[in-house]
Amino acid sequence: MKKSFITTVLLFLLGNILLSSQASAYSYGDPSEEKIAEAYKEIMIKLDEDPPNYSESKKIYETVQEEVDQHMGEEPSKIILQNLDDKEKQEAIENLDELLVLNIARRLESIDKNFSEYDTSKRLLAKGFATYKTLSPKVEGENPELDQKIRTEFDQALESLGNPGLFGVGTKESDQDAFKESKKFIVDSLQKEFDIKSLEVGHFSESATEESSGKQEWTDISNLKNWLPIIIIVGVLAAAIVYAVRKRK
Structure with missing residues (x-):
């Protein structure tokens, strides 16, 4: 017995x-730090001070300016820095919101263009979701159902990446068409929610050879x-x- x-x-x-x-x-794991989203959070804290701390906000933004300029062109930085110089709090916040939406769009586009590269795709999706979580409170405040739907679409996008497995265990075929559907819903919804005229950016250039700027805490x-x-x-x-x-x- x-x-x-x-x-x-x-x-x-x-x-x-x-x-x-x-x-x-099928978990997002703990992605490498998304610097633009983290800078956004810090800037929001500084702008929420009384009076708003524009000089510190500008210094924080400048820590991610190179990445923004490289992947999304120089125009976003010029506008945001000008907003901060002119002490235009609301305009700065709106343009920073748009910057995060652009960042999500470029992450998803990078995945679509390199869909077969599972490791890179999973990491970029985690970064995209980390960026969305920063915007999520604003979306939820205006439209709770949309916030939940976007989160669900991120989950479905993750499922669509499949799973290479190991030794035949846990293998699951990927589905790029399903990913495209999730990507379209997420991007279109955010563009409409934040009233953005266009999501055209400088260029989408990430690939499997992209160097990670920090330690990788996600699980491959x-x-x-x-x-x-x-x-x-x-x-x-x-x-x-x-x-x-x-x-x-």
């Missing part, structure tokens, strides 16, 4: 580990070294199960 109980427990643990590893393949499930702990644990549990079964005989 005791041996049977031990075997049952070991089988339960083994199944739980396998299910958990598959589930993690297709990388063998990230599976080693699970493989070791599964191996130990399997050996324990075999041993328990043989002892019963």
Whole structure:
């Protein structure tokens, strides 16, 4: 009876580990820091001071200006910095909102253009979602249903990337058409919600060769070294199960 109980427990643990590893393949993980979104948050805090702290807001923006200029052209920075110089709080906020929408659009466009590159696509989608979470309170405040729908579309976009799996475990085919549908809904909805005339940007140039500017905290499930702990644990549990079964005989 005791041996049977031990075997049952070991089988339960083994199944739980396998299910958990598959589930993690579809989580956003903890993406590398999205600098533009983080700068936005800090600027909002400074602009919310009484009186608004325009000089510090400008300094914060300048920490991400190079990235903005490189990927979205110089025009957004010129307008936002001019707003801050002229102490135009509301105009600055509106243009910063638009900047985040542009950033989400470029992330999704980059994924669409390099859809077969799973690792890069998953990371860029995580960055895009991190950016949306910064805008989410504003969307939710005006239209809670739309906010939830956009979040759902991000989840569906993640599902559409598929899963390369490992050793045939957890493999799922990708679906670029499904991704395009989610991308269109997200981008079109944000463009309408923030009353943006055009989402044309300087260029979309990210690819698998893009250098990461910070440490990578997301989990690459297709990388063998990230599976080693699970493989070791599964191996130990399997050996324990075999041993328990043989002892019963």
